[in-house]
Amino acid sequence: MQCPLLYRFRVIDKLPEEPSVAATRGTLVHAVLERLFDSPAAERSAPRAKGMVAAEWRRLLAQRPELAKLFSPEERADEATEGGDAPAGEELALDEEKLSRWLGEAESLVERWFTLEDPTRLEPAERELFVQATLDSGLRLRGVIDRVDIAPSGEVRIVDYKTGKAPKPEFASEALFQMKFYALMLWRLKGSVPRRLQLVYLGSGDVVSYDPEESDLLGAERKLLALWDAISRATESGDWRPRPSRLCGWCDHQAHCPEYGGTPPPYPLTVQPRLPEPRTEAATTQNSPASPPAEGS
Ligand code: SF4
DSSP: OOOHHHHIIIIISOOOOOOOHHHHHHHHHHHHHHHHTTSOGGGOOHHHHHHHHHHHHHHHHHHOGGGGGGGSOHHHHHHHHHHSSSOTTOOOOOOHHHHHHHHHHHHHHHHHHHHHOOGGGOOOSEEEEEEEEEOTTSOEEEEEEEEEEEOTTOOEEEEEEESSOOOOGGGHHHHHHHHHHHHHHHHHHHSSOOSEEEEEETTTTEEEEEOOOHHHHHHHHHHHHHHHHHHHHHHHHOOOOOOOOGGGGGOTTGGGOGGGTOOOOOOOSOOOOOOOOOOOHHHHHHHOTTSOOOTTO
């Protein structure tokens, strides 16, 4: 939906992307908010959650050692860039000041969550729920939902944490579409439309809620089918257009993007030749440059 060419680079070419400080902070904050619910309700306090940030970072770093690059001093980062990775057997030194500032930002986001929701009064039915559903058309959808709450009445609430700020109203529909995507999957799997979709913006301290109707989710399904149709056609033709936007500033692939003077790598799939459009009799008579004008026209 954002940029077809970026989709190609990520999904078809599978070009590598560097980890970003912002995305990694999001992963860290999500991990803390998920694990906090392992503790008994009465112990889910802000100081406890903030205290979990450093430990979760160490756990994340152990799983993905390449994240150390984000906090390596400049000269070491240059070395790593030129030579690939750190010399064998040597771990990258961390810029402790930069790291501690970043951890402090993550702690602030975690702390803000307590002004928006009260985890001592919540018992999520699911956290980081992997969901897969197949639409009637055969299109398979997959996603991971941050949190699912189920009320005693059986009503379902889908919750998604965002570490950024709430978007301006003109951009709000994108985030809401993601929530409708989740709701559509749960509807297909469980047979009932989730009661509420809730976006929790930790960056700005906003909570955006939306109660979907069946018609909303059917609209989201139509949009997904149209999107998949466009993806299928572009996959066959190899015609992936760049769609520049403010997101280009965060794109790792400017060097391959014609919008920035780059050239995409050779297309790795076989391009299907496009058959000429069949012509109707009338179109042949009126539009073909090879045909003489009809008598009396
Ligand atoms: S730089 Fe912008 S237009 Fe080019 S691929 Fe990335 S997001 Fe798309």
